[in-house]
Amino acid sequence: MIIELLATPLGHTVAALVAILAFLGLNGLVMVYMERKVCGFIQLRPGPFEVGPRGLLQPVADALKLVGKQLVTPQGADALLFWLAPFISFAPVAICFLPIPFGPIATGMNMNLGLLLILAFSGLNALSLVLAGWGSNNKYGLLGAARAVAQSVAYEVPLLLSVLAIAFQVGSLNLSTIVEGQKGILSWNLFYQPLAFVIYFISATAETNRAPFDLPEAESELTAGFHTEYSGMGFGIFFLAEYSYMIVVCAVATALFLGGYDGPFAPGIWWFLAKVFFLVLILMFFRWTFPRVRFDQLLNICWKWLIPLGLANLIATALVMKLVQ
Amino acid sequence: MGEALQQQLAYVGYGLYLLLILAGGLAAVMSTSLVRALMGLILTLFGVAGMFLLMNAPFLAFMQILIYVGAVSVLIFFAIMLTKTPEGEAGAENMLEWIGLRAGLAVLAALTPAIIMATLIVKKAPAALALKPEVTLAQLGEFLTGPFVLAFELISVVLLAAMAGAVVLGFERRKGK
Missing domain, CATH: 1.20.120.1200 (NADH-ubiquinone/plastoquinone oxidoreductase chain 6, subunit NuoJ)
Structure with a gap:
C-alpha cells in the first residue's frame, strides 16, 4: 500500500518534501560544526572541542539553547510582519530542493522548468530580509533591509546571466537533462563555461549574504543587521535558512557545472553530496579569508564587472551555439 | 492517479x-x-x-x-x-x-x-x-519571435527607453551635487 502510494507522482513529491526537511534539519547541525571548525582552523585555534568527542555535540547544544530561549517581540514592532519574516525566509527553501537531481532516481520532481523554479523561489529570500528589517522597528534592521534589497536585486542579474549561458548551451532548463549531458570529467560544463562558473559563484555568495558580501548583517557596523531584534528560534530559523540556501546554490552549481552525480565507483548521490560540500567548504573559506567589501565596492563589482562580463559570455555562447548547429 | x-x-x-x-x-x-x-x-x-x-x-x-x-x-x-x-x-x-x-x-x-x-x-x-x-519554452520563443515579433520589439524599445532614462536621471543627480 505505502509502496504503491509512493509510486504515484503526488506520493513521490510528498515523500521527497519530508526527506528534504529531514535533510535540512540535519544539515543545519553539520554546517554549524563545519563553519566553526573551519573558522578555528583559519584563525589557528581548535574551534569547539569541549562538548562531546572533538566537539561534535556542540551544534546540538547550540540548537537546544536556541529552542529553549524566550521569543521577544520588540516594542513598537509590527508583530505580524516581524514573525512572518523567518517563515518566508525558510519556507521556499524546501521547494527549491524539489527539482535538484541528487542522484539518477533521487530527484524530488523531474520537471522541465526546474531551474526556473529554483530561481523564482530563492528570490523570496530578499523579501524576508526586508520584512525582518522593517518589522523589527529598529534602525539597524532597517539599514540592513535597505542593503539587502540593493544587493539582492543587483546580484540576481549576473546570476541569471550565468545560468542562462548553460541553458543556451544545453537547450534545457531541466536540471536532470543538464546533468545527463555531462558524462566523464572532461565533458563537465565547468570546462566549457569557466567564466559563467566564476560569475555564478560570486553572485551566489552575494545572494546568500555570505562574507565578504554579508553587508545586510555586517556585525561591525549594524550590530546584526536585519536580524538584530530576533531572539531564540526566530534567529535560528534565519540561520537555518541561510545554511539551506548555501546548499541550494552549491547544489545548482554542482548540477550545472560539475557534472551533478557523475563520478566513478560510488553511487551518484554520494558524488553529488561530496561536490556540494566541497563547494560549501570553499564558501566557508571565502568567509574567513576575505575582509568585507564596502557597499560601493559591492555594487561596482556587480554593475561594472559581472553584468558586462555575463552579457558578453551570453552573446559568445549564443554565437558559438549558432555556429556549431 | x-x-x-x-x-x-x-x-x-x-x-x-x-x-x-x-x-x-x-x-x-x-x-x-x-x-x-x-x-x-x-x-x-x-x-x-x-x-x-x-x-x-x-x-x-x-x-x-x-x-x-x-x-x-x-x-x-x-x-x-x-x-x-x-x-x-x-x-x-x-x-x-x-x-x-x-x-x-x-x-x-x-x-x-x-x-x-x-x-x-x-x-x-x-x-x-x-x-x-x-x-513548451521553445514554442513560446518561436511565437514571440515569429507572429508576435512586432509586439516583442515594441516592448523591448519601451524597456530600453526606460533604462536610458534611468541612466540620464542618475547622471543629472550626480552633476547637481
Whole structure:
C-alpha cells in the first residue's frame, strides 16, 4: 500500500518534501560544526572541542539553547510582519530542493522548468530580509533591509546571466537533462563555461549574504543587521535558512557545472553530496579569508564587472551555439 | 492517479487559489499599514501564479513569482522604505472611520462581477474545458519571435527607453551635487 502510494507522482513529491526537511534539519547541525571548525582552523585555534568527542555535540547544544530561549517581540514592532519574516525566509527553501537531481532516481520532481523554479523561489529570500528589517522597528534592521534589497536585486542579474549561458548551451532548463549531458570529467560544463562558473559563484555568495558580501548583517557596523531584534528560534530559523540556501546554490552549481552525480565507483548521490560540500567548504573559506567589501565596492563589482562580463559570455555562447548547429 | 481524484484536486486547488487572491486583495485594501497592504498584494500574486499552474502554464507561473514577487514587490518595498514618515503612516486615525465604508465598497466590488458571472454560469453551464497541453519554452520563443515579433520589439524599445532614462536621471543627480 505505502509502496504503491509512493509510486504515484503526488506520493513521490510528498515523500521527497519530508526527506528534504529531514535533510535540512540535519544539515543545519553539520554546517554549524563545519563553519566553526573551519573558522578555528583559519584563525589557528581548535574551534569547539569541549562538548562531546572533538566537539561534535556542540551544534546540538547550540540548537537546544536556541529552542529553549524566550521569543521577544520588540516594542513598537509590527508583530505580524516581524514573525512572518523567518517563515518566508525558510519556507521556499524546501521547494527549491524539489527539482535538484541528487542522484539518477533521487530527484524530488523531474520537471522541465526546474531551474526556473529554483530561481523564482530563492528570490523570496530578499523579501524576508526586508520584512525582518522593517518589522523589527529598529534602525539597524532597517539599514540592513535597505542593503539587502540593493544587493539582492543587483546580484540576481549576473546570476541569471550565468545560468542562462548553460541553458543556451544545453537547450534545457531541466536540471536532470543538464546533468545527463555531462558524462566523464572532461565533458563537465565547468570546462566549457569557466567564466559563467566564476560569475555564478560570486553572485551566489552575494545572494546568500555570505562574507565578504554579508553587508545586510555586517556585525561591525549594524550590530546584526536585519536580524538584530530576533531572539531564540526566530534567529535560528534565519540561520537555518541561510545554511539551506548555501546548499541550494552549491547544489545548482554542482548540477550545472560539475557534472551533478557523475563520478566513478560510488553511487551518484554520494558524488553529488561530496561536490556540494566541497563547494560549501570553499564558501566557508571565502568567509574567513576575505575582509568585507564596502557597499560601493559591492555594487561596482556587480554593475561594472559581472553584468558586462555575463552579457558578453551570453552573446559568445549564443554565437558559438549558432555556429556549431 | 484516478481521473476523478484529479478533477477533485483541481477543484480544491482552484478554491484555494481563489481564496488566496481574494484574501490578498482584501488585506491590500483594508490594512492601514502600507507594508501589510504590500503583503496582501504579494499573496494575490501568489494566488494568480497558482491559477497559471492550474492552467498548465508553469512557465508563466514561475515568471510571475520571479518577476512580480521577487523583483517588483521588493522594489515597491524599497519605495515605501524611502518615503517612510516617522510618525505612523498617513492619517492613521482617520483611516479607522474609513475602514467600514471601504470594506463595504470592497465587498461590493468583489461581489458584483461574481454575481453576474454566477448568474451566467447557472443559466448556461459550460462544459469543463479540457486541460490544454503545456506550451513548451521553445514554442513560446518561436511565437514571440515569429507572429508576435512586432509586439516583442515594441516592448523591448519601451524597456530600453526606460533604462536610458534611468541612466540620464542618475547622471543629472550626480552633476547637481
